Amino acid sequence: MSSVIQVTLPHTSYNIVIDPNSLGTIGRYLDSLQLGQKVMVISNPEIFNYYGKTVINSLKKTGFEVFSHLIPPGETYKTLDSISQVYDVALKYRLERSSTLLALGGGVIGDMTGFAAATWLRGINFVQVPTSLLAMVDASIGGKTGVNHPQGKNLIGAFYQPRLVFIDPMVLKTLPVREFRAGMAEVIKYGVIWNQDLFNQLEAQKNLDSLDNINLEILQEIIKKSCQAKVDVVNQDEKEAGLRAILNYGHTIGHAIESLTGYSQINHGEAVAIGMVAAGKIAVKSGMWTKEMSQRQDDLIKKAALPESIDKSLKSQKIIETLQLDKKVKAGKVRFILPTNIGKVDIKEEIPSEVINTVLEEMKRT
Amino acid sequence: MSSVIQVTLPHTSYNIVIDPNSLGTIGRYLDSLQLGQKVMVISNPEIFNYYGKTVINSLKKTGFEVFSHLIPPGETYKTLDSISQVYDVALKYRLERSSTLLALGGGVIGDMTGFAAATWLRGINFVQVPTSLLAMVDASIGGKTGVNHPQGKNLIGAFYQPRLVFIDPMVLKTLPVREFRAGMAEVIKYGVIWNQDLFNQLEAQKNLDSLDNINLEILQEIIKKSCQAKVDVVNQDEKEAGLRAILNYGHTIGHAIESLTGYSQINHGEAVAIGMVAAGKIAVKSGMWTKEMSQRQDDLIKKAALPESIDKSLKSQKIIETLQLDKKVKAGKVRFILPTNIGKVDIKEEIPSEVINTVLEEMKRT
Numbered sequence: 144m145s146s147v148i149q150v151t152l153p154h155t156s157y158n159i160v161i162d163p164n165s166l167g168t169i170g171r172y173l174d175s176l177q178l179g180q181k182v183m184v185i186s187n188p189e190i191f192n193y194y195g196k197t198v199i200n201s202l203k204k205t206g207f208e209v210f211s212h213l214i215p216p217g218e219t220y221k222t223l224d225s226i227s228q229v230y231d232v233a234l235k236y237r238l239e240r241s242s243t244l245l246a247l248g249g250g251v252i253g254d255m256t257g258f259a260a261a262t263w264l265r266g267i268n269f270v271q272v273p274t275s276l277l278a279m280v281d282a283s284i285g286g287k288t289g290v291n292h293p294q295g296k297n298l299i300g301a302f303y304q305p306r307l308v309f310i311d312p313m314v315l316k317t318l319p320v321r322e323f324r325a326g327m328a329e330v331i332k333y334g335v336i337w338n339q340d341l342f343n344q345l346e347a348q349k350n351l352d353s354l355d356n357i358n359l360e361i362l363q364e365i366i367k368k369s370c371q372a373k374v375d376v377v378n379q380d381e382k383e384a385g386l387r388a389i390l391n392y393g394h395t396i397g398h399a400i401e402s403l404t405g406y407s408q409i410n411h412g413e414a415v416a417i418g419m420v421a422a423g424k425i426a427v428k429s430g431m432w433t434k435e436m437s438q439r440q441d442d443l444i445k446k447a448a449l450p451e452s453i454d455k456s457l458k459s460q461k462i463i464e465t466l467q468l469d470k471k472v473k474a475g476k477v478r479f480i481l482p483t484n485i486g487k488v489d490i491k492e493e494i495p496s497e498v499i500n501t502v503l504e505e506m507k508r509t
Numbered sequence: 510m511s512s513v514i515q516v517t518l519p520h521t522s523y524n525i526v527i528d529p530n531s532l533g534t535i536g537r538y539l540d541s542l543q544l545g546q547k548v549m550v551i552s553n554p555e556i557f558n559y560y561g562k563t564v565i566n567s568l569k570k571t572g573f574e575v576f577s578h579l580i581p582p583g584e585t586y587k588t589l590d591s592i593s594q595v596y597d598v599a600l601k602y603r604l605e606r607s608s609t610l611l612a613l614g615g616g617v618i619g620d621m622t623g624f625a626a627a628t629w630l631r632g633i634n635f636v637q638v639p640t641s642l643l644a645m646v647d648a649s650i651g652g653k654t655g656v657n658h659p660q661g662k663n664l665i666g667a668f669y670q671p672r673l674v675f676i677d678p679m680v681l682k683t684l685p686v687r688e689f690r691a692g693m694a695e696v697i698k699y700g701v702i703w704n705q706d707l708f709n710q711l712e713a714q715k716n717l718d719s720l721d722n723i724n725l726e727i728l729q730e731i732i733k734k735s736c737q738a739k740v741d742v743v744n745q746d747e748k749e750a751g752l753r754a755i756l757n758y759g760h761t762i763g764h765a766i767e768s769l770t771g772y773s774q775i776n777h778g779e780a781v782a783i784g785m786v787a788a789g790k791i792a793v794k795s796g797m798w799t800k801e802m803s804q805r806q807d808d809l810i811k812k813a814a815l816p817e818s819i820d821k822s823l824k825s826q827k828i829i830e831t832l833q834l835d836k837k838v839k840a841g842k843v844r845f846i847l848p849t850n851i852g853k854v855d856i857k858e859e860i861p862s863e864v865i866n867t868v869l870e871e872m873k874r875t
Contacts, residue, residue: 154520223596227589234660262628265655265666289631294600300631301667 146367150284150374152304159284159308159370161363166311167197169272170205176306178268179241182207185229185256186247187216190274193317198247198272210236214255218406221251221291223299229259243268243306249275249322250282254297257288261303271308275318276326277412280333280369283308285377285387310370312362320353325412327351327447328393330365332419333372335440336392339486341368345443352448389488392480393419396503399465403457409450416449417506424502425494426481436485452508459503463496512733516650516740518670525650525674525736527729532677533563535638536571542672544634545607548573551595551622552613553582556640559683564613564638576602580621584772587617587657589665595625609634609672615641615688616648620663623654627669637674641684642692643778646699646735649674651743651753676736678728686719691778693717693813694759696731698785699738701806702758705852707734711809718814755854758846759785762869765831769823775816782815783872790868791860792847802851818874825869829862 145162160172173182182202186195191213202209212232214225229244238244244267246256253271260269271283289300315323331351334342344365350356357365373390380386397418400409409417423440426432444451453462466477477499479491511528526538539548548568552561557579568575578598580591595610604610610633612622619637626635637649655666681689697717700708710731716722723731739756746752763784766775775783789806792798810817819828832843843865845857 223589223593230589230658230665234658234664258628262624262655262665262667264664265653265668287631289628292596292600298600298630299596299628301628302631 146363148367148370148374150304150378152378155304157304157306157308159310159374161310161312161367161370163311163359163363164313166194166272166314167201169198169309170201170203170207172307172309173202173207173243173270174205176268178243178306179239180206180208181236181238181242182209182245182270183233183236183238183242184209184211184245184247185252185259186211186213187252188213189216190248190252194247194274194314198245214252216251218251218291218296221255223290225255226259226262226290229255230263233259233263238263238267240264240267243270245270245272247272247274248278249273250278253278253282254288254300255290257286257303257305258290258300261288261301266303269303269305271305273308273310274314276315276323276366277329278326279310279312279366280326281329281373283310284370284373308370310366312359312366315354315362318354321410322412323354324352324447324449325410328412328416328419328444328449330369331440331443331447332390332392332415333369334443335419335482335485336389336480336488337372337376337486338368339484341365341372342439342443342485344368345446346439348446351443351446388478388490389480392482392488393422395466395477395479396421396462396499399462400453400457402465403461413450416444416447417451417453420444420451421499421502421506422479422481424505425479425498426483428498428502429481429491429494431489431491432482432484436482439485440482451506453503453506455507459500462503463499466499512729514733514736514740516670516744518744521670523670523672523674525676525740527676527678527733527736529677529725529729530679532560532638532680533567535564535675536567536569536573538673538675539568539573539609539611539636540571542634544609544672545605546572546574547602547604547608548575548611548636549599549602549604549608550575550577550611550613551618551625552577552579553618554579555582556614556618560613560640560680564611580618582617584617584657584662587621589656591621592625592628592656595621596629599625599629604629604633606630606633609636611636611638613638613640614644615639616644619644619648620654620666621656623652623669623671624656624666627654627667632669635669635671637671639674639676640680642681642689642732643695645676645678645732646692647695647739649676650736650739674736676732678725678732681720681728684720687776688778689720690718690813690815691776694778694782694785694810694815696735697806697809697813698756698758698781699735700809701785701848701851702755702846702854703738703742703852704734705850707731707738708805708809708851710734711812712805714812717809717812754844754856755846758848758854759788761832761843761845762787762828762865765828766819766823769827769831779816782810782813783817783819786810786817787865787868787872788845788847790871791845791864792849794864794868795847795857795860797855797857798848798850802848805851806848817872819869819872821873825866828869829865832865
């Protein structure tokens with residue numbers, strides 16, 4: 144059974160389809176969109192090896208003319224140069240305004256494909272087929288596309304909406320378990336910031352640490368609720384004027400830790416998990432959240448086998464300094480997204496450094 | 510006295526201000542837009558030498574923090590690489606979401622600055638200060654931004670609207686006369702395709718061949734009516750679905766001639782002038798337009814000292830073949846925009862090659 148979320152924006156609308164075991168029928172979904180004949184699949188070699196043939200065969204069977212272009216995996220290739228190569232291939236295959244770029248991959252592939260689609264011939268069709276849990280519930284929704292500048296992540300990009308987001312949760316079976324857990328961190332985030340039902344549903348699960356330990360129907364529901372949460376927030380704030388900031392729950396300290404550890408030891412989801420634990424504790428210390436709720440959040444993080452503590456080699460003072468350098472910081476004041484309930488957060492402008500420091504020290508791994 | 514055209518689109522709105530002798534007060538206009546403090550002026554060395562100081566001083570006096578970046582003149586530099594350099598400078602000066610890129614120059618500078626603004630931090634503010642007549646009445650309006658691909662013009666780009674288009678017609682005094690005339694070709698085009706009043710006003714002028722021969726108030730009106738014509742058409746068709754095609758009047762054969770002569774001997778406006786003469790004759794032969802109206806158009810083109818004939822070294826058959834290769838051609842059928850009155854055109858899907866050939870042969874310079 145497929146679930147559909149309709150995303151309606153002032154100038155466009157599209158569907159997020161969640162349909163387990165249906166990757167082989169994706170052509171049917173594209174067929175209903177009245178796209179032009181040409182589709183170019185952008186992927187990375189590993190993912191393409193798993194799912195490329197299935198997607199291409201389905202598209203061909205539906206009558207599309209299909210091309211493909213592979214980009215090596217990882218942030219290192221998330222560059223303007225990779226986009227330039229997509230342009231060359233788009234020219235080679237004579238893609239037209241009505242043609243489609245289809246992103247088959249995780250967040251990096253989605254961001255790059257979206258940016259290429261946004262900027263080739265001033266915008267051609269874009270379809271997202273996320274293959275990581277993180278991309279399904281986060282990166283593929285909201286229209287953020289782009290690449291890195293040598294000196295900063297995602298500095299080059301555009302807001303550009305897809306014509307379709309197509310999610311087959313079964314592709315997660317080839318996702319490394321650590322990446323599955325990283326996606327689960329964002330799922331837990333939606334439970335804390337937006338949807339109490341989702342939170343309760345996660346609590347009702349025995350395990351959240353791998354695909355094998357979650358019932359497929361439950362997984363589909365969890366993905367749907369997560370997507371819906373992001374859609375709700377983004378719909379109210381497409382261009383990041385205000386509300387969208389709550390999606391950064393757990394990301395403030397998370398980003399600082401990612402940056403200090405060079406984006407290598409700890410992945411994004413793990414950093415967010417640590418950041419949520421910290422934010423929860425800060426909220427408790429600020430009298431905004433109960434200790435019991437904070438504990439319930441931390442229990443979910445544990446159930447997803449995500450980290451809750453900070454390596455003691457990371458100096459708290461260093462983390463606080465990094466926070467103050469963040470681009471989201473205004474005039475040195477660190478803004479935190481803090482929970483006030485299960486499913487509800489508030490934006491708190493000034494948290495004293497001493498409170499942050501105390502919490503970080505409490506979280507040091509012993 | 511300044512004239513203002515309000516452009517209202519579904520998702521944004523902005524003003525086109527035409528204000529002679531007011532470049533030195535541009536800061537005031539930006540001040541009312543609630544932009545962030547940082548403005549980066551993008552220009553080319555020659556234009557910056559003429560007007561850079563005036564613009565920068567006015568912006569500084571209004572309280573902006575101003576930076577500048579120069580790009581060498583010409584299509585050769587309209588590349589992704591030039592944009593990449595703008596990104597580097599944007600990073601160096603730490604431009605923020607609320608910062609502004611201001612294009613001070615002709616169409617090339619405007620297109621590039623707009624694309625950089627569209628894609629830095631997923632979109633920052635963009636202000637157009639066109640310094641050529643062509644950019645004032647055409648390129649600066651409609652939201653088309655972009656750069657060339659080595660194998661094709663404007664293949665990389667985005668639709669992105671400015672926050673303000675600021676036109677001081679007096680900057681045209683430093684524009685080479687041949688470029689002034691090229692802009693006048695587009696002005697005449699608006700008279701033919703959209704605005705009979707404008708056409709009549711042009712007919713009432715003794716000369717249209719240089720700034721010195723036109724009264725400043727009349728020039729302001731002509732620019733205003735031309736901008737309004739483009740705004741009217743684009744407003745009804747922002748993303749080029751249908752009506753916008755009429756702006757290509759004169760461009761079908763014009764582009765073929767530009768392409769065959771290597772974009773060097775003949776400039777864009779001159780090619781459009783020749784294209785309009787040809788389209789007029791085709792319309793007459795197709796029984797859509799009167800010979801008298803066609804002659805009135807050709808008289809305006811002559812008055813602007815624009816070319817009306819085709820060099821006999823250009824083979825008509827070659828032009829027709831080039832038409833059939835154009836990206837706007839569907840299934841080998843050449844679509845023409847043809848006049849049906851003064852101020853009115855129609856789209857004609859299939860014009861027999863023999864008719865085109867006869868007209869081209871008639872236009873051969875003897």
